[in-house]
Amino acid sequence: MxxxxxxxxxxxxxxxxxxxxxxxxxxxxxxxxxxxxxxxxxxxxxxxxxxxxxxxxxxxxxxxxxxxxxxxxxxxxxxxxxxxxxxxxxxxxxxxxxxxxxxxxxxxxSPGEFTKRAYLNGRLDLTQAEAVAALINAESEAGLVAATAQLAGGLADFVNAMLLKINQMLAAVEVEIDLLAEEGLNYSQSDLLIPLQKLEDNCRNLLNSYNRGRISQSGIKVVLAGRPNVGKSSIMNALLAEDRALVSAVSGTTRDVVSASLEIDGVKVELSDTAGLDDKLVGDCPQAELEALGRARTEQWLAQAALILLVLDQSHELTDFEVELYQKISQKPHLILLNKQDRKPRFTLTELRRRFSYEGPVLGCIGAKDNIKIDNVVTGITDFIKSQTVTGGGATAVMISQQRHYDLLKSVGSGLHRALELVESGAPPLDMLAEELHQIRFSLLEITGAEARDVEGLLDLVFSQFCVGK
Ligand SMILES: Nc1nc2c(ncn2[C@@H]2O[C@H](COP(=O)(O)OP(=O)(O)O)[C@@H](O)[C@H]2O)c(=O)[nH]1
Ligand SMILES: [Mg+2]
Structure with missing residues (x-):
């Protein structure tokens, strides 16, 4: 060994x-x-x-x-x-x-071998070992808090409590199977119905926490979009309070995507400034090719964004292209930023709302270096983060932030659903019910790794995220 x-x-x-x-x-x-x-x-x-x-x-x-x-x-x-x-x-x-x-x-x-030994020797369960990696890699306050809670065993306790209930039900069903031959069925539907419903609720709440957990751990991607010269790069710099992106009055200054991170409301925000999107390609060929490349990159980034900041320049007429662009991104979470508030407006808010068919808030701002007004954009991003991380009714304090836990809980959830259907049918075939409960039990055990100490594939997956020496 x-x-x-x-x-x-x-x-x-x-x-x-x-x-x-x-x-x-x-x-x-x-x-x-x-x-x-x-x-x-x-x-x-x-x-x-x-x-x-x-x-x-x-x-x-x-x-x-x-x-x-x-x-x-x-x-x-x-x-x-x-x-x-x-x-x-x-x-x-x-x-x-x-x-x-x-x-x-x-x-x-080898990478993670100290922690792997800690797990193999029962010093940590698998969720705690994963929390060690998350803690080392934490990049924000929220990420740190989430990792520390998981390291303290919050998720493991929650999963073990579910496991205890499943074990009790499984024992009851198996006794029932044994007795059936001698005494006939002694089973009462409500014995299983209520605990199963409770477990399904718990499982759903935990699954619902995944978005919150993922954002806490990995942060969100926010992408600035809009026509060239509306002030995207200026807003990027204003938000970062540094000159990260190149700003100039020359249209098309930003060609590639420029990204930088900042922390808003304790969450890591990866902010990306894109090349402006426009329908007017520049006449000569090399320029047009460059434009097209920048545009393709921008569209890739927009697809990945959790939140899009659509920047408009109020000192220029709204263009049809901007209306089109808005239609394109309106399916995704977005904020509309009305920039250059220090200049005379060339369209009204009413016109904007009418052409965009948009009812929501419009955030007025100034991105220009000497006159920055950006607080409401920060508030807008904060509100978005809050809306994504809010713990709704019935939500648990415990949350999951890893895909592995999400996938396993998904199968726990569908197992519980099938078990409930069997029980609700009135006279469930007990062996089928026992089989579902067994499968649920295995998935729960795999989350904490309680019975997986010999599953090499699983351990490779978990410990490959570590550095040497941990
Ligand atoms: N007056 C004024 N000028 C701005 C404002 N924001 C940006 N600009 C100017 O608009 C021009 C284009 O800005 P830039 O950030 O490069 O736009 P981008 O092409 O959308 O990235 C630059 O000359 C900026 O200084 C603003 O709020 N007010
Ligand atoms: Mg730019």
Whole structure:
């Protein structure tokens, strides 16, 4: 078994830094470090930091002054004997220490292997292991909060509570199957109906939290669209409070999509500025080709956007092309930004509403550098995020943010639906009902990984998202 191999890795990112941490885990972790660390007591105190020198065993030459901590099996992150060497954060010295450990029998850890061992040794369930990866990769306040809640076992508790109910029902149905031969059916429909309905509700609420969870973890894509020169790049820069996109009075300045991230209401917002869309292609060929390319890119981005900001310039007449463009994007969540409020308007709000057949809010703004007015655009984006992440009636505090959990809960949901149909039919074939409950049980167990510790494919999927050393 690979657990008997002692693994080692540098757990801090490569490059020069204050310190680097080298981790070891496995049966030989303590004996290996003892051979390269001066002055470790015969019976070291666990979790104590020892200050001392790492030396090369072959010539007893000191390599670095470090802090060393030992953790006992059963009380460490992985559940195995562990050691952590906090050395100076240079690439050369840390790699040299690591190679000493390899010479003494340690092997290079693969990505996520420490966490995988923690899971295999029952220190974490699979949802918590996934939360570790999510926490490391969190890019916003919302992402961090979601990952921490999952790490604390919120999702696992919720799933385990569902599992307990399924187990109870399964036991009742199986007793019923056994008794049937002797005493006839003793089953009452309401015994199963109400708990199954409750479970279906719970499952639906959790599935409904996926959008919220995904947005918390990965953020949303917001794309600026509109004719050239209406002020898209200026608004992008104003929102970012930096000169990210090129702004000029020359129409068609932005050719490619320029993206940057900011945090709004705790959520990561990936903002993208696109080349303007227009029906008038420039006459000479190379220009026209460039326009067409920019346009194709823009349309790709619009398709991926969670929210489109359609920018209009109120100091120019509305064009038919803008009306057409609006028709195109109106099926997607969007905000209409009426830019250049500092200039004399050339069309009225009534005209805009009539031509767009649009009743919703229009956000007036100024993107020009010296005169920025952008607060209501930020509020508009905030309201959109709130509408996507709001917890409606019956919603759970617990949420899911990973596709794997969503897919498994989907099959739990359809299993529950089929089980309910059987029960509602009045006299369900009990063996069919038991089979549905078994399938639901397996899907729930796969979420927490409680019975999947030997399913290699599943573990590869989960642990491949990790970096080496975690
Ligand atoms: N007066 C005024 N000019 C603006 C405003 N927003 C942008 N501009 C100017 O309009 C021109 C085109 O802006 P730009 O952001 O490059 O437009 P884009 O082609 O839509 O990206 C530039 O000269 C900007 O300075 C605004 O709110 N008011
Ligand atoms: Mg631009």
């Amino acid at each position: 690979e657990e008997n191999i002692t693994i080692a890795a540098i757990s801090t990112p490569p490059g020069a830094g204050g310190i680097a941490i080298i981790r070891l885990s496995g049966a030989a972790a303590h004996t290996i470090v003892r051979q390269v660390f001066r002055s470790l007591p015969v019976e070291p105190v666990f979790f104590h930091l020892y200050l001392g020198y790492i030396f090369a065993p072959e010539n007893r030459q000191d390599i670095d002054q470090v802090l060393l901590a030992l953790m006992p099996a059963g009380r460490s992150y992985t559940g195995e004997k562990m050691a952590e060497i906090h050395c100076h954060g240079g690439l050369y010295n840390s790699k040299k220490i690591l190679s000493l450990l390899f010479n003494l029998g340690a092997e290079a850890a």
